[in-house]
Amino acid sequence: MSDDAVTPETVRHIAGLARVDLADDEVDRFSEQFADILDAFESLDAVPDVDADVELTNVMRADAVSPGLDTDAALENAPDHEDDYFKGPNVS
Amino acid sequence: MSDDIFITEDTIEPTGGGLLEGRTLAVKDNISTAGVRTTCGSKMLESYVPPYDATVVDRVRDAGATIVGKANMDEFGMGTTTETSFFGPTDNPAAPGHVPGGSSGGSAAAVAAGEADLALGSDTGGSIRCPASFCGVVGIKPTYGLVSRYGLVAYANSLEQIGPLASSVEDAATLLDVIAGPDERDGTTQEPPHDDVGSYRDAATGDVDGLTIGIPTELLDGAEAGVVETFWAAIDTLESQGASTQEVSLPSLEHAVEAYYVIAMSEASSNLARFDGVRYGQSGGYDGNWNEAFAEARAEGFGDEVKRRILLGTYALSAGYHDKYYKKAQDARAWVTQDFDTAFDDVDVLASPTMPVTPFELGEGLEDPLTLYLADANTVPINLANLPAISVPAGTADGLPVGMQLVGPAFGEHEIIRAASALE
Numbered sequence: 001m002s003d004d005a006v007t008p009e010t011v012r013h014i015a016g017l018a019r020v021d022l023a024d025d026e027v028d029r030f031s032e033q034f035a036d037i038l039d040a041f042e043s044l045d046a047v048p049d050v051d052a053d054v055e056l057t058n059v060m061r062a063d064a065v066s067p068g069l070d071t072d073a074a075l076e077n078a079p080d081h082e083d084d085y086f087k088g089p090n091v092s
Numbered sequence: 093m094s095d096d097i098f099i100t101e102d103t104i105e106p107t108g109g110g111l112l113e114g115r116t117l118a119v120k121d122n123i124s125t126a127g128v129r130t131t132c133g134s135k136m137l138e139s140y141v142p143p144y145d146a147t148v149v150d151r152v153r154d155a156g157a158t159i160v161g162k163a164n165m166d167e168f169g170m171g172t173t174t175e176t177s178f179f180g181p182t183d184n185p186a187a188p189g190h191v192p193g194g195s196s197g198g199s200a201a202a203v204a205a206g207e208a209d210l211a212l213g214s215d216t217g218g219s220i221r222c223p224a225s226f227c228g229v230v231g232i233k234p235t236y237g238l239v240s241r242y243g244l245v246a247y248a249n250s251l252e253q254i255g256p257l258a259s260s261v262e263d264a265a266t267l268l269d270v271i272a273g274p275d276e277r278d279g280t281t282q283e284p285p286h287d288d289v290g291s292y293r294d295a296a297t298g299d300v301d302g303l304t305i306g307i308p309t310e311l312l313d314g315a316e317a318g319v320v321e322t323f324w325a326a327i328d329t330l331e332s333q334g335a336s337t338q339e340v341s342l343p344s345l346e347h348a349v350e351a352y353y354v355i356a357m358s359e360a361s362s363n364l365a366r367f368d369g370v371r372y373g374q375s376g377g378y379d380g381n382w383n384e385a386f387a388e389a390r391a392e393g394f395g396d397e398v399k400r401r402i403l404l405g406t407y408a409l410s411a412g413y414h415d416k417y418y419k420k421a422q423d424a425r426a427w428v429t430q431d432f433d434t435a436f437d438d439v440d441v442l443a444s445p446t447m448p449v450t451p452f453e454l455g456e457g458l459e460d461p462l463t464l465y466l467a468d469a470n471t472v473p474i475n476l477a478n479l480p481a482i483s484v485p486a487g488t489a490d491g492l493p494v495g496m497q498l499v500g501p502a503f504g505e506h507e508i509i510r511a512a513s514a515l516e
Contacts, residue, residue, distance in 0.1 A: 018390075033400065052429070
């Protein structure tokens with residue numbers, strides 16, 4: 001077990017950042033499992049600093065207008081919409 | 093049997109004729125099919141119907157294939173058993189009562205059961221090779237950039253590729269011929285650097301005379317005795333046909349599983365942020381503020397393993413932990429890549445058991461995520477290094493299928509196809 005054990009409060013905090021509601025029993029189960037998994041991740045401390053030999057090439061295309069999804073197709077899977085807009089919950 | 097192989101059974105007719113004329117094909121349910129629902133094995137997308145086809149779907153239909161269904165999978169590709177699917181587990185046709193592997197378990201099972209001649213899967217850390225191995229079929233994870241991911245629902249973009257499954261190396265190679273090649277809709281695709289080597293299908297000659305095969309000792313250390321025995325018997329078969337073998341050491345592989353999971357979970361936490369129940373998917377309703385509604389949608393729509401990976405990825409990228417986990421994982425990834433490059437200075441291909449274990453019994457491993465993660469030890473290094481690999485049946489251990497994994501240098505698909513075909 002790593003020194004900084006994963007507390008239920010930590011799991012709740014992370015779940016808040018990730019926008020995932022958790023039930024109390026999920027928080028308890030994840031706290032235990034995360035302690036084991038993060039303990040395994042500790043072994044990465046032994047990895048030396050490595051410079052990646054990156055051979056990346058940019059792929060460019062012409063900045064030209066081309067057809068995309070039409071509005072009806074884009075709205076087809078939305079749980080709800082108003083006119084040509086997705087309907088979402090209140091911003092604040 | 094077919095009920096648990098496919099999430100949706102539907103016929104999508106070919107649009108042309110060619111290499112796949114008359115062949116039936118199963119498509120993993122994270123690959124978009126216009127007008128046919130594409131669930132990713134998740135409640136979140138239970139009724140999502142894509143308005144467009146993935147590039148690989150266009151290409152197989154153009155080549156004459158008939159799609160017969162959308163295959164079951166671990167939710168969003170996150171699993172090694174296909175048991176995390178919201179739609180329930182799939183039995184293994186080659187070993188009833190056992191898992192088919194994952195995450196492309198439905199794709200491999202469709203081929204093994206004869207429900208389809210061919211299948212498409214996706215492989216982020218072994219998700220084509222593991223089920224190929226467990227179901228006794230052939231699966232290829234192509235070099236990063238060989239096959240377009242346009243229309244693949246993303247899990248971890250820097251790692252994943254779409255690839256073929258089939259009952260023979262030649263059939264898998266033929267399907268690769270159809271789907272490979274640049275696509276203007278996926279900027280990571282590229283033309284293979286050597287275009288004078290013929291088709292992949294023609295590489296399935298079975299000729300391994302003079303081939304040098306490296307065997308990374310790190311990938312045998314953790315494997316079950318029966319798997320190792322079957323592996324060496326298959327190596328003997330290759331040697332009897334003129335291949336030579338030598339042991340090699342890639343010390344970085346000791347850290348590959350941990351590096352893989354940090355990177356894959358981090359990318360997943362970002363990719364899956366799009367599922368907020370507004371444009372598609374499970375709605376969180378319209379009461380309260382948007383953070384509450386999104387958190388509700390995601391609580392209802394995602395299963396345990398997906399939540400686990402999103403949370404761990406969020407943790408690994410959060411302030412104070414980024415350097416400790418994510419940056420070290422990227423260092424490990426660069427180290428793994430260098431180790432493979434060095435190994436290929438001396439050998440043509442590398443060989444290992446695809447999976448260190450034989451198929452789990454259904455329901456056996458779900459309670460202990462870390463044990464399942466460690467079962468990916470032999471497959472994840474290949475994704476970290478962007479390399480091609482094939483899993484081909486090597487025999488059985490205690491009556492259960494064992495696969496051999498052959499790994500090639502980048503865009504070395506021909507070499508691994510040639511070597512794998514010598515085992516048939």
